[in-house]
Amino acid sequence: MSAPLLQLDAATIQFGGLTAVSAFTTAVADNELVGLIGPNGAGKTTAFNLITGVYQPTSGSIRFAGQPTVGLKPNQLTRLGIARTFQNIRLFHSMSVFDNIRAATQLHRRHGILDALWRGRAHRAGEREVEARVMELLEIFSLDKQRGELAKSLPYGDQRRLEIVRALATKPRLLLLDEPAAGMNPTEKDDLMRLIRFVKDRYQIAVLLVEHDMKVVMGICERIAVLEYGRKIAEGSPQEIQRHPQVIEAYLGAAASGKESPDA
Amino acid sequence: MSLPGAKRWLLLGIALAAVASHFAHSPELGLNRYYLGVAVDVGIAIILAVSLNLINGHTGQFSLGHAGFMAVGGYTAAKISLLISPAGEAAWGFPLALLGGGLLAALAGLLVGIPSLRLRGDYLAIVTLGFGEIIRVAVQNMESVGAASGLKGIPKYTTLGWTFGLAAITIYVITALVNSTYGRGFIAVHDDEVAAESMGIPTTRYKVTAFVTGAFFAGIAGGLYAHHKQFLSPTGFDFLKSIDIVVMVILGGMGRTAGVAAAAVILTLLPESLRAFSEYRMIIYSLLIILLMMLRPQGLFTFQRKQGGAS
Numbered sequence: 001m002s003a004p005l006l007q008l009d010a011a012t013i014q015f016g017g018l019t020a021v022s023a024f025t026t027a028v029a030d031n032e033l034v035g036l037i038g039p040n041g042a043g044k045t046t047a048f049n050l051i052t053g054v055y056q057p058t059s060g061s062i063r064f065a066g067q068p069t070v071g072l073k074p075n076q077l078t079r080l081g082i083a084r085t086f087q088n089i090r091l092f093h094s095m096s097v098f099d100n101i102r103a104a105t106q107l108h109r110r111h112g113i114l115d116a117l118w119r120g121r122a123h124r125a126g127e128r129e130v131e132a133r134v135m136e137l138l139e140i141f142s143l144d145k146q147r148g149e150l151a152k153s154l155p156y157g158d159q160r161r162l163e164i165v166r167a168l169a170t171k172p173r174l175l176l177l178d179e180p181a182a183g184m185n186p187t188e189k190d191d192l193m194r195l196i197r198f199v200k201d202r203y204q205i206a207v208l209l210v211e212h213d214m215k216v217v218m219g220i221c222e223r224i225a226v227l228e229y230g231r232k233i234a235e236g237s238p239q240e241i242q243r244h245p246q247v248i249e250a251y252l253g254a255a256a257s258g259k260e261s262p263d264a
Numbered sequence: 265m266s267l268p269g270a271k272r273w274l275l276l277g278i279a280l281a282a283v284a285s286h287f288a289h290s291p292e293l294g295l296n297r298y299y300l301g302v303a304v305d306v307g308i309a310i311i312l313a314v315s316l317n318l319i320n321g322h323t324g325q326f327s328l329g330h331a332g333f334m335a336v337g338g339y340t341a342a343k344i345s346l347l348i349s350p351a352g353e354a355a356w357g358f359p360l361a362l363l364g365g366g367l368l369a370a371l372a373g374l375l376v377g378i379p380s381l382r383l384r385g386d387y388l389a390i391v392t393l394g395f396g397e398i399i400r401v402a403v404q405n406m407e408s409v410g411a412a413s414g415l416k417g418i419p420k421y422t423t424l425g426w427t428f429g430l431a432a433i434t435i436y437v438i439t440a441l442v443n444s445t446y447g448r449g450f451i452a453v454h455d456d457e458v459a460a461e462s463m464g465i466p467t468t469r470y471k472v473t474a475f476v477t478g479a480f481f482a483g484i485a486g487g488l489y490a491h492h493k494q495f496l497s498p499t500g501f502d503f504l505k506s507i508d509i510v511v512m513v514i515l516g517g518m519g520r521t522a523g524v525a526a527a528a529v530i531l532t533l534l535p536e537s538l539r540a541f542s543e544y545r546m547i548i549y550s551l552l553i554i555l556l557m558m559l560r561p562q563g564l565f566t567f568q569r570k571q572g573g574a575s
Contacts, residue, residue, distance in 0.1 A: 052462060054458070073461065073466075073468075074458075074461040074462050075461050075462075075463075075464050075465055075466045075467065078461075078462060078463060078464035079464055083462070083463075084462050086458075086459065086462075090456045090458060090459035091455075091456075091459070092451065092452050092455035092456060092459065092460075093455055093456070094451065094454070094455050094519075095448070095451060095452075095455065099448060099451075102445060102448055103448045103449065103451070103452040103460070103463060103465070104463040104464070105445065106445065106446075106448075106449055106452075106463065106464055106465050107464035107465075109445050109446065111444075111445070111446070112446055113441070113446050113473070115444075115446075116440055116441055116444035116445075116446045116447055117437060117440050117441065119270060119271060119440060123444070126445065127444070127445060130445045166463065167462075167463075169463075170463055170464050
């Protein structure tokens with residue numbers, strides 16, 4: 001196997017006296033679907049924020065596609081190919097569904113500020129290209145009928161989907177999903193699992209998933225890492241994780257017998 | 265607004281301004297100088313409000329320093345004009361003076377923009393407020409621009425045509441900027457900075473661009489003002505002036521160019537029309553603003569955004 005797409009090496013971050021993520025080492029390969037689980041407050045979202053450049057690690061290193069990412073800003077990391085969604089949906093609320101995705105095509109636009117002012121041929125061609133790409137994405141994910149609606153007026157499940165599509169519009173190589181199943185009903189969760197698999201296969205990208213819902217995590221992840229109090233306590237296949245004594249003790253509880261966890 | 269023929273509209277606007285100006289200023293027509301003066305005030309207010317709207321409305325930053333940028337532009341332009349021809353006989357130098365004022369104001373926008381980008385909301389408002397006051401106090405102590413007693417004898421170059429031509433350009437530039445894939449970055453920063461950054465939008469660069477562009481046009485407005493009133497005094501650029509412009513932006517519906525321009529017209533004419541009630545003028549003005557804000561908190565001219573998204 002060649003070098004992994006994402007490599008965390010003893011990544012650590014402290015806030016004052018609190019170590020939120022401690023010496024976290026893991027890797028995600030190209031086109032791999034990895035789950036990151038752990039009890040509330042275990043540091044999963046903080047790990048996401050480290051990977052996406054929202055926080056800088058206190059120590060340790062992070063590499064993406066072979067390049068060290070420490071010191072880069074989130075928008076530069078998106079440029080390299082890391083896109084994400086948020087635990088509490090963060091769409092552009094004053095924009096339509098269409099414009100939400102259009103805004104995320106910024107980094108692949110070739111026409112700039114002067115073209116926007118001059119409104120010449122380069123601008124028109126550039127805008128047409130962007131619009132065609134947005135329409136294509138909307139059609140693939142069947143959001144084209146709602147394209148003119150305000151993002152905030154969509155049903156909850158569609159908002160989650162739109163957030164994933166918006167992340168895809170940046171053409172990522174690694175997609176980070178932060179609790180995409182939160183607040184969904186069982187049908188929506190099934191749809192989501194199908195959607196994540198579809199995205200991974202169609203765009204050949206890697207997915208790193210933070211999720212509380214054991215059915216979703218166990219159902220789609222190829223490998224799972226478990227955090228507790230900021231430390232990785234286990235990593236392995238879903239079957240291994242389900243049988244891992246420390247994981248059962250720390251987190252899974254009832255799910256160890258094959259049922260869903262209490263907070264799922 | 266889609267802008268297929270936007271450039272044509274811009275040219276039409278400038279042409280109309282020039283024609284209107286030609287007739288309005290011709291002595292045969294003998295238009296009342298007071299009304300002409302108010303009309304120029306209106307045009308300057310439109311430039312100020314529409315340019316602040318890029319910063320406060322579209323990009324969602326809270327600047328209280330617009331009068332400061334206006335002062336930088338006004339004093340610079342006035343000084344340039346006085347250097348070219350102290351007697352005011354070189355109207356050809358006017359565009360140079362305006363451009364110089366705009367560029368120096370833009371530089372001030374860059375200087376204020378960079379450090380204040382780490383700040384949000386109220387904190388940014390305080391920093392920009394402080395900047396405006398620094399400019400005012402600095403001017404008050406600069407002998408070369410008349411210090412506290414003001415800068416007198418600025419040539420009267422500003423006409424209706426210059427004012428509304430430049431107002432048309434301001435509206436065009438800011439509308440064209442925002443209604444493009446490039447410009448949607450401003451609105452993304454306004455809606456959710458964290459999400460914008462994660463979508464690959466360099467939020468810092470967008471905020472600086474908003475400050476620099478907004479300041480540039482505020483500087484142009486300052487230059488027009490200087491050559492309109494023919495007198496500049498630091499007290500004219502205190503923070504109340506900034507507040508006036510902020511009120512126009514809020515009343516017009518943050519981020520709606522047409523609404524903000526209309527609010528600039530109304531809020532300039534309103535105090536003028538209340539001159540008859542001189543003692544109660546400011547009280548009535550304030551009450552009206554309170555009423556308007558209570559009745560239309562979303563802005564006077566805000567309606568549901570059109571399908572397809574752009575304003």
